[in-house]
Amino acid sequence: MSIKKRLLIYIGILGLLAIVVTSLILRDFATTPFPPDLTLAAYEPYTTLVVPQHQIWRPKFPVIDLHSHPQQAESIDEVVQAMDAAGVKAIVDLFGHWGVDGARLERILTAYRLKYPERFIVFTNIDLDKIEAPNDVAEECAKFERAVAMGVKGVKVWKDLGMMERDNTGQLVAIDDPRLDAIWDKIGELKIPVLIHSADPAAFWQPVDLFNERYEELVIGGGWLDSYANSNYPSQEALLSQRENLLKKHPNTIFIGAHMGEMANDLRALGQLFDQYSNFYVDISDRINELGRQPYTARDFFIKYQDRILFGIDLYPETHVYQAYYRFLETKDEYFDYPRHYFKHGRWKIYGIGLPDSVLEKVYYRNAARLLRLNDF
Ligand SMILES: [Zn+2]
Numbered sequence: 070m071s072i073k074k075r076l077l078i079y080i081g082i083l084g085l086l087a088i089v090v091t092s093l094i095l096r097d098f099a100t101t102p103f104p105p106d107l108t109l110a111a112y113e114p115y116t117t118l119v120v121p122q123h124q125i126w127r128p129k130f131p132v133i134d135l136h137s138h139p140q141q142a143e144s145i146d147e148v149v150q151a152m153d154a155a156g157v158k159a160i161v162d163l164f165g166h167w168g169v170d171g172a173r174l175e176r177i178l179t180a181y182r183l184k185y186p187e188r189f190i191v192f193t194n195i196d197l198d199k200i201e202a203p204n205d206v207a208e209e210c211a212k213f214e215r216a217v218a219m220g221v222k223g224v225k226v227w228k229d230l231g232m233m234e235r236d237n238t239g240q241l242v243a244i245d246d247p248r249l250d251a252i253w254d255k256i257g258e259l260k261i262p263v264l265i266h267s268a269d270p271a272a273f274w275q276p277v278d279l280f281n282e283r284y285e286e287l288v289i290g291g292g293w294l295d296s297y298a299n300s301n302y303p304s305q306e307a308l309l310s311q312r313e314n315l316l317k318k319h320p321n322t323i324f325i326g327a328h329m330g331e332m333a334n335d336l337r338a339l340g341q342l343f344d345q346y347s348n349f350y351v352d353i354s355d356r357i358n359e360l361g362r363q364p365y366t367a368r369d370f371f372i373k374y375q376d377r378i379l380f381g382i383d384l385y386p387e388t389h390v391y392q393a394y395y396r397f398l399e400t401k402d403e404y405f406d407y408p409r410h411y412f413k414h415g416r417w418k419i420y421g422i423g424l425p426d427s428v429l430e431k432v433y434y435r436n437a438a439r440l441l442r443l444n445d446f
Contacts, residue, residue: 109285116418120403125395127156130430132391133437133446134160136264136327136354136381139189148386149185155391158188158434159446161381163225163264165191167212171219178220190441192223192264197234200248210255217259222441224256226265231308241303244311245318253315257322262440264352265315266327268308270359271334272415273297282415289412305331316346323440325350325379333359336370343374350440353432354381357397358407361419368422375428379437382408397421398429 137160139148152160162181165174174193181189193216199205213224231244242248244267256263272283277296281287287296297305309331316324326332326349332339333356342349353360360367371378382390393408401423407414424432438446 116404118404122405123396123400123402125392125399128391128395128433129399129426130433131158131446132156132380133158133190133434133441133443134381134386134391135325135379135437136163136352136383137161137386138163138384139386140164142385145180145184149188151386151388151391152188154388155386157386157391159190159443160188160386161190161192161223161264161437161441163192165193165216165221167193167196167216171212171215174216174221175219182220190222190443191220192225193221194225194227195230195249195252197230197242200242200246200252201237206248206251209252213252213255213259213261217261221261222443223261224263226263228266228268230265231267231311232302244308245314250318253319253322257319260442262323262325262350264325264327265312266331267312268305268331269297270331270414271305274305285416286412286414313342313346316342316349320346320348323348323350325352325440327352327381328354328383329356329359336363336366340370340374343377350377350379350436352379352381353394354383357394357419358409358414358417361397361407361421362417364401364420364422368424371422371424371432372428375431376436378432379440380433398424398432 132155134152134157139145139160139162142148142151148160152158162177165177167174168176174191178191181191193213196209196212199209213221230242232241234242236242236248244265253263270283272281273287274297275281276298277284277287303311312324312326312330328351330339330342330349330351332342332351339351380394382394390408393406396402396405397407397419398421400421402421404418404420407419434446437443
């Protein structure tokens with residue numbers, strides 16, 4: 070075969086290949102949709118924003134973590150390591166459950182006392198099954214007297230009060246149920262605060278659909294989280310008004326609303342509650358996601374109500390979570406991720422509120438030390 074013929078064959082083959090490749094590309098264009106078919110879960114854009122960033126390794130002042138569940142961690146030593154790395158002086162273990170005749174509580178207090186006497190503060194719990202008979206209530210009151218003598222510094226009440234706990238007749242026990250009155254008064258008399266978790270974020274009561282700002286949290290967290298939209302739970306409004314009634318009925322008992330009193334999305338309303346009830350406080354645990362998306366409002370709020378806000382992170386101590394809280398409270402960094410133990414709450418970023426030192430000090434430890442009457446702190 071002559072060179073010319075061979076060349077012609079090669080050119081022919083190349084031409085055919087070019088036609089095949091071009092047609093494949095064109096076909097691809099025709100079938101790949103644009104914009105691409107992204108799922109919400111897969112969409113994780115990187116920001117191109119260039120702004121100053123500060124890593125706060127240690128807090129400016131000592132820290133008391135008022136809302137903690139260290140028993141969820143592997144060991145006490147691990148907890149103390151995380152606290153040391155994050156500059157946390159003391160944490161409140163909210164699960165000092167009484168057990169049989171106080172045995173469980175005694176065991177926890179002793180374990181902490183033996184190893185780390187200064188680092189752990191223990192709260193005990195109300196036995197909500199013991200509200201039917203006056204005798205039970207009297208027993209429960211006596212329990213709190215003993216618990217305080219043992220070294221307990223406060224009481225923790227979970228959202229099951231109002232939402233899940235039912236009495237002998239099958240009725241939900243309301244947060245302001247009169248059968249609990251004597252117990253709240255006794256706790257007030259003993260001068261220990263009650264950390265009370267009532268209700269949940271407002272979005273949990275909205276339908277889980279394209280309009281819900283916590284859609285992913287409610288969908289992914291399906292197992293233990295719940296949307297209350299189509300359920301028999303009382304409305305958030307009803308629960309918060311039961312709690313308000315509790316504040317009104319027991320002015321001598323100090324109540325600390327867990328998670329910004331579940332009103333972080335409406336600080337104006339929370340401020341009104343503070344103005345009306347001097348026995349009401351809140352912790353910031355697990356709510357800097359809400360606070361950090363309204364930095365101007367939140368900063369003003371923290372300054373105005375600087376004596377009523379307490380530090381806490383919820384769940385078990387994790388160094389990086391503490392450090393993210395410090396960044397939020399101490400810097401004016403912009404548009405960064407809020408910390409989380411598990412999954413994301415909502416698709417937004419947060420901004421630091423750069424609190425003045427005098428306010429920071431109160432939020433970090435002074436307010437807690439005052440309420441817990443830790444005189445030497
Ligand atoms: Zn908690």
